[in-house]
Every structure is written in C-alpha cells, then in structure tokens.
Amino acid sequence: MGDNAMDDIQDHIRSLNVFGGNFTDVKGDHYHIRGNFLNREPESGRGIDKLSQVVSLSAIHDSSERCPPPRCHPETQTRVRTIIFWWIEDPNPTCCVLWLYGPAGAGKSAILQSIAEKCSLEGRFGGSFFFSPRGKVGRDQGHFLFSTIAYQLALNLPYLRTPIDNAMQANPTLYTKSMMVQMRSLIIDSFQKLSESIEHTPTVIIDGLDECDGHEAQQLILEIIYEAVVVYKLPLRFIIASRPEAHIREAFDQPTLRSITKRVVLDESFGPNRDIEVYLRDGFESIYRKNSRLMEQVVKPWPETRIVNLLVQKSSGQFIYASTVLKFVGAEFYNPISQLDYFETLSVKWKAVLGS
Template identity: 35%
Template sequence: GVGKSAVAQTISEEFAKSRLAASFFFSRVDSARNHLRQFFTTVALQLVMSHVLGPLLRDYIDLTIRHNPNIIHANLEEQFQELIVKPCSQLTTGQWEELPRLIVIDGLDECLDIVSQERLLSIIRTARLSSMLPFKFLICSRPEPRIRNAFNHQDFRTMVTRCDLGDAFESGKDIAKYFREELNKIRQDHGSTMAHVPEDWPGEGIIQQLVQRACGQFIYAATVLKYIEDYHSLPTE
C-alpha cells in the first residue's frame, strides 16, 4: 500500500552485488512463500550461491547437510543454528566487517501463520542479543498487532530502528501528485465525453479529500482511479 515491497525490492537490487547477503519475500498467495518452512533453507542457499559469501561458507553448509540430510526437515530453531549460525561463526568478526551482511525480509505479515511471524522475530532477536549473528536485517511489514507486539519486546528496543513509510516520505504529497496526473490522463483519454470539463477537473478540493481518505495508501488511490477510468461509465459521475 505505501510501497514497502518496492523499497525492499529496490534495496535488494541496488545492493545485490555489494551488501546484500540474502532476501526473502513473503507472499500470501504463493504456497512456497506464505510460511516459514523454507525460510532458513532459502537463506542458506543464497549464502552458498553468493559470489562473495559462497566461497567462504559453502563448505561448512555442505558438510552440515551431508552429515545431517534431515536438517532440511528439522524445526526452525535447529535449521537456524546448523545452517546459518554455525557456518557463519567460522568467520572472524574482522572478516565480516568487509562482507555482505544485509538480509532483507519483505511482507512478514503475509506469512499466514501468525505464530510463525512472532517466532521468526524471536529467533532473530535472540541471535542478535547474544551476538551469534553478524547480519543486519531490513524487515518490511504492515504493523499487524502481533508483529508490533514482538518488536515492542524490551530486548528489541535497543537494536531496532523503525520507519513509517507513510510519515517518512510524505506520501500524501506523492499521492496527490499521482491523482492529478492520472485524472488528467483520464480526462484526455475520454476525449469528447469530457470536453466540457475544466482542465483542473475534478478540482483541488476533491483531490485533497481523496488524499485524506487514502491515509498514505497508494493501493487506495490506484483502486479509485481504476474505478473512475472505466470506459463503460462517465468519469465525472
């Protein structure tokens, strides 16, 4: 709605060859990405495939899987320890200072199992608190109650920086601009049926009302515009 996934995707692409260690994009409509079962195995695979981290971690992770093939079916905590923490601990703090350490997690709220959302955050919190993990995390999510409560844990407060995209990027101004540009296109596309309306249709007052109703959500603006531009109706209605 406010562009969380766009931010996560852009950062992942921008830092793919430098700071990015791994990424995971949850999706409630994708059966492979709407749960946690493949989260740590996916992260481990990306570490192995990384052109920077792969040569350093591949042997450790491969050895773990050879010794314990059932690790891919183990519980999340065990997977995390065996596939992520232990291999990464083979490198020194000095080495990690020069290596990719960013893990991007997008759409945590789209993990269908609400308990798993808290479980993942708990695993990350515990690892960061005990200095077991060299990684930094960018976690993008709607502020659902269980997720918000997990981040409110006292141990998280000292290690988390929060950013509300709706406030931080003045989305109201962007949404207003979006409305103006798209409504102008609609007026032009409908040609003769809207030849009588003024160029500033529907007027700044209406646009500001729509912006207020959007509450920082671009998805609201897109839905309204899709309805207005329907060629089977008159936009001014």
C-alpha cells in the same frame, strides 16, 4: 549344449587371467570393497542444488511469480528510503534490526522491493523473503524462511557457498528441521566456520511478517533473529516490515528486542499525500500516452486537478488505493475516459451506501 562343450567352457574360464581393477571378495554376508569408492570427497554444489529444490524461490524479491513486483516511483518515499539506506551503509550501526511498520497499503512492500534491488546491485544484499497471504505454497509459512535465506546467502556471498553446501551434503534433511535448527545449522554455523572477517554486514529483508501463518510463528521468527545476532553475534542486518499488529508490537516492545531495533513508522510525517499525488499524476500521464488516439481531443491536464486531489484525499495515505485506481482506469482494451467516469460513479454510490 553337450557335456563336452560345457567342460571346454569351464576349462577356458579357469584359465582366464584378469589384470588391474578393484575386486569384491564375498565371504558369507560380508562385503570388502577395495579402492577409493567410499572415500570420495563431497561433490561441490550438490548441497546447494538440493537446497534450491526445497526452498520457496517464489518468495525472493526477483522471482518471476512476483513480476511485476510493487516498486517505488523514483520520486516517492524518498525520505524513508534515504533513512533506511543510511542505516544499511553505516559501518557501525547501533541497531542490527530495522522494523518498518505501517497500515496495510502504505507502501511497505514497494519500499523494500526498491531497497532489495539497490542492495543487490551494490553488493550489500544477503537475501529476501516476501510473505504472501494468498495461500501460495511456501510464501505464507515461516518454515521456509531461513532455508530460503540460507540459499540466497550461498549465492550472494561467495565465502558462504562452501560451508552451506557442506552442511546440506552432511545432512540433506536440514530443510525439514525446525526454524531454529535451520538458522543454526545452515546460517550461524556457516558464518562461524569463516576464518576471516567480512568487510560489510550483509542485509536480509523480510517483508510482510504479519502475513506469515500463525502468530506464534511470527513471534518465534523474531526470537530466532534476536538469538542469532545477540547470542551468536551473527554478522547480518535484518529489515523486517509488517503491520503494527498487537502481538508483533508486543514482541518488539520487549526490552531485549527493543535494544537492538531501529523503528521507522510510515505515518503522516513522511508526507504520503504529496507522494501519492506524484504517483497518480505520473500514472495518468502514462495512461494518456498509451492511449494517444483515444485521448486526442482530451484537454490536458487529464484528469483535471480537482479529480486528482479528490483521489489523493480518498487514498488516506495508502498507495494501494491509488494503484488500484490506475490499474482500473488504464485497463487494457478499455477507454480510460469511460473507466475514470465509471470509477467516479462507483465511488459516489459506495459513499451513499456507507454513509460517509
């Protein structure tokens, strides 16, 4: 390009006028930005979106990862579920924590799954977290517990959506903080920002506390919950289910936690054998219907009463045994009659090996 052409371009630029818009004056290393760019209001929902990306969604009661979840048969565990529902619906309970405990396989997860579903339908649900021991990311670690509960509180309780959203936008790293900081910053502070009282205390469900990685983490979770509801008057109820392991029982036996806890133990007083019989008979009936062609020549009731009674006895009050039997007998592409015979044979062999 010639010198004359370049001079014409420079003259044209000098004569150019620009109207409107925002300008940046650069003097040395300093920038002066005019306009509202730096003063924009936080975008609604960005904090909740961030939280959804870092919590343990698979630990929530209606997660696809838990599908199909353990769930109570409509005619089983009715007494214990009634006791828990009464406590949930009580407008002024004497205790704000309920500890449901019993041995492995007693049906704790199924009970809490049914309760979570009912609370969700009735608008009394705060959130849930179902711990798992299978090494699945997030489901065996206490670090994810309170951030996941906070996320559900924001979704289930409209009045908490804005304060939790704002908390995450103000500090997007809250999910990396300690469990205590998560509880205070995401949940306690959000409730304290409310200007009106709430109609009914929402219920938070924590299942399988004993499956959380580390005894210290399990005890710390209980300490945090105690502080939240007693010191900070957090308007939430907590249902916690676990096996009665020594360190958990020790924590609940402390005078502080004992004074705010209602205990429900899954023992013989709830008649588990009757419930297991109902569960087995209904399960076998379902298997019979699904395999109607194979079962055409089989006389009902199937299996005969002595076998059902034997299975109830072997269950020893544990629903997990009965559930395993039904899954084995009703396995797809297998003959249920042969499967039941094979299961009986295995049981006899194991009895001989164990000497019982």
